[in-house]
Amino acid sequence: MSQAEPDEILTILARDARTPHETIATLTGRSLDSIKAAIADYEKRGVIKSYKTIIDWEKAGVEKVFAFIDVKALPARDVGFDAVAEQLYRYPEVHSVWLISGGSDLRIVVEASDLREVGRFVAEKLSTIEGVTGTDTHFLLRKYKEDQILFVDAAEDPRLVVAP
Amino acid sequence: MSNEATPPLSRLVRELAPSGIRKFFDVAASMQDVISLGVGEPDFVTPWAIREAAINSLKSGHTNYTSTYGDLRLRTAIAKHLDAMYGVRYDPKEEVLVTIGVSEGMDVAMRVLLDPGDEVIVPEPCYVSYKPCVALAGGVPVGVETLASDQFRISVEQIDAAWTPRTKAILLGYPSNPTGATMPREALQEIVDYAVRKNLYLISDEIYDRLTYDGQHTCVAALPGAWERTITLNGFSKAYAMTGWRIGYACAPEPILSAMNKVHNYSILCAPITGQMAALEALKVGESSVVDMVGQYNQRRRLIVEGLNRLGLDCHMPQGAFYAFPSIARTGLTAEEFAERLLFDEKVAVVPGTAFGRGGEKHIRCSYATSLEKIEIALQRMERFIKKLPASAQAA
Numbered sequence: 302m303s304q305a306e307p308d309e310i311l312t313i314l315a316r317d318a319r320t321p322h323e324t325i326a327t328l329t330g331r332s333l334d335s336i337k338a339a340i341a342d343y344e345k346r347g348v349i350k351s352y353k354t355i356i357d358w359e360k361a362g363v364e365k366v367f368a369f370i371d372v373k374a375l376p377a378r379d380v381g382f383d384a385v386a387e388q389l390y391r392y393p394e395v396h397s398v399w400l401i402s403g404g405s406d407l408r409i410v411v412e413a414s415d416l417r418e419v420g421r422f423v424a425e426k427l428s429t430i431e432g433v434t435g436t437d438t439h440f441l442l443r444k445y446k447e448d449q450i451l452f453v454d455a456a457e458d459p460r461l462v463v464a465p
Numbered sequence: 466m467s468n469e470a471t472p473p474l475s476r477l478v479r480e481l482a483p484s485g486i487r488k489f490f491d492v493a494a495s496m497q498d499v500i501s502l503g504v505g506e507p508d509f510v511t512p513w514a515i516r517e518a519a520i521n522s523l524k525s526g527h528t529n530y531t532s533t534y535g536d537l538r539l540r541t542a543i544a545k546h547l548d549a550m551y552g553v554r555y556d557p558k559e560e561v562l563v564t565i566g567v568s569e570g571m572d573v574a575m576r577v578l579l580d581p582g583d584e585v586i587v588p589e590p591c592y593v594s595y596k597p598c599v600a601l602a603g604g605v606p607v608g609v610e611t612l613a614s615d616q617f618r619i620s621v622e623q624i625d626a627a628w629t630p631r632t633k634a635i636l637l638g639y640p641s642n643p644t645g646a647t648m649p650r651e652a653l654q655e656i657v658d659y660a661v662r663k664n665l666y667l668i669s670d671e672i673y674d675r676l677t678y679d680g681q682h683t684c685v686a687a688l689p690g691a692w693e694r695t696i697t698l699n700g701f702s703k704a705y706a707m708t709g710w711r712i713g714y715a716c717a718p719e720p721i722l723s724a725m726n727k728v729h730n731y732s733i734l735c736a737p738i739t740g741q742m743a744a745l746e747a748l749k750v751g752e753s754s755v756v757d758m759v760g761q762y763n764q765r766r767r768l769i770v771e772g773l774n775r776l777g778l779d780c781h782m783p784q785g786a787f788y789a790f791p792s793i794a795r796t797g798l799t800a801e802e803f804a805e806r807l808l809f810d811e812k813v814a815v816v817p818g819t820a821f822g823r824g825g826e827k828h829i830r831c832s833y834a835t836s837l838e839k840i841e842i843a844l845q846r847m848e849r850f851i852k853k854l855p856a857s858a859q860a861a
Contacts, residue, residue: 313764327771328764328837462814463490463503465593465642 310339311348316449318352355450366440367396367412368419370427371405373435382406385432394422405437416440481600484593485820489804493814500843502831503814505642507787509706511743512754518746519739527738533730535563535714536741542748543714551684553692555716562715562725563736563744567672568594569729570698570715574668575602577724583633588619590790590821590828592642592670605631610824613792616781617646617824621655634666637685640673643821643830644790645783650683657691667695672713673786675704675755678763680784686716693718704755705747710740762787765833765840772844773831776851787834790818794827796854804829810853811846
């Protein structure tokens, strides 16, 4: 492999951000001080951007509408799609902005409380941005898996309780 | 039923003790909410790409027998894999046999090597089937107890002390189930040299080879002098989380392997084709899954060993497989008492060390093929259990 393996600390925190430093030290066989120093450094350098929780809003009884919107845009001189992307990520209702390959140029995730709000965002804000030439909106219907976490009930451990 | 008594079953089988694990399983299986550290198989499901290959092979109608040796593409892939990993060469046409797991490979190896009364030296504690396989083939298993203070490694001196003119083979199983012990290359070379001097066969069960955490696994057959007298047994169960597929393999020089194929042919004909197709895919695409799973086992290993030692259950750091084998001597309980009371009081299943033969007394086997969360809960329950024991039995 040409790329370096990711630091184990990062893979542990990516799996569970609440893992105590002491446990990370045990899991990796490294000293507590070196773990604390490495994490502080990752935070300082922005390698670790944030610690988040994955919530099943539907189970929590909160109505939310998510839309994936593929955006076609004209690249601007010198900055490419950066200018359009910046216009997009300033809106608080925009969760994510990605530059993608394929039929469209940018893909954004918009969170709203209902469909009409998404409609308004597309018609009044998104479409009016200079450089945006087309949009294609997809509403999220059901989550099965997000960030490696299943949103459907996983099967029970089918193994025998004791085996040789 | 007639009143007349039917003839007795085979004396050999009547005298064979049932597996110590079996008895314990029946109790544990009847209970609810048990956290099990008693499972000798991965908690991972076979990687999806491998399962998909098996499904596709069924869709394509691959439902026939294969060569008794196994599908030639699979044998070729196995030979290539062993060469790439350990530099050990086997001709896929006549030196590789696909078996029903290492279990069948072990059985067939013993039946091919042994005449009645031939002795096989078996380091203990060891996997539950080693000694019965020797006995069922008419041989005499000669257990050699290994010690926690030696990290459960066996030495040439111990082997030599157990040697008799009837000794025909030495059975090695490293990394070890249940102790997690591995053998350094130099120590294995000494055993190989001894086998050459005494003209003994070596049977090497290397099913846990990929689950080696500290240092490199040594394939016995790759050591100078070993190849012509060694039967290498391995398989897909542990590395690729494929226990239920039952696909293993045996590799040995042609005269031994063709004899094994003869027995294999008469007893089971060939390994199931669907499992063979899955195994072929595992060798093609499974490597990244192996690396990922080994990384996770390694974290769990550190967590459980640190936790057990904290509880006063002295535990050496196992270097391979997915078992911790701590001593429960300080509790004053026997291994069976400890396991039984822990199960009833705190619903944690472990396996008493005695199930694995001599040297297992005063030990329990804790499998860490389970999630970090479950290991942490199991350790909390074990702590509560130990605190309730009489003060004299607790760690200072």
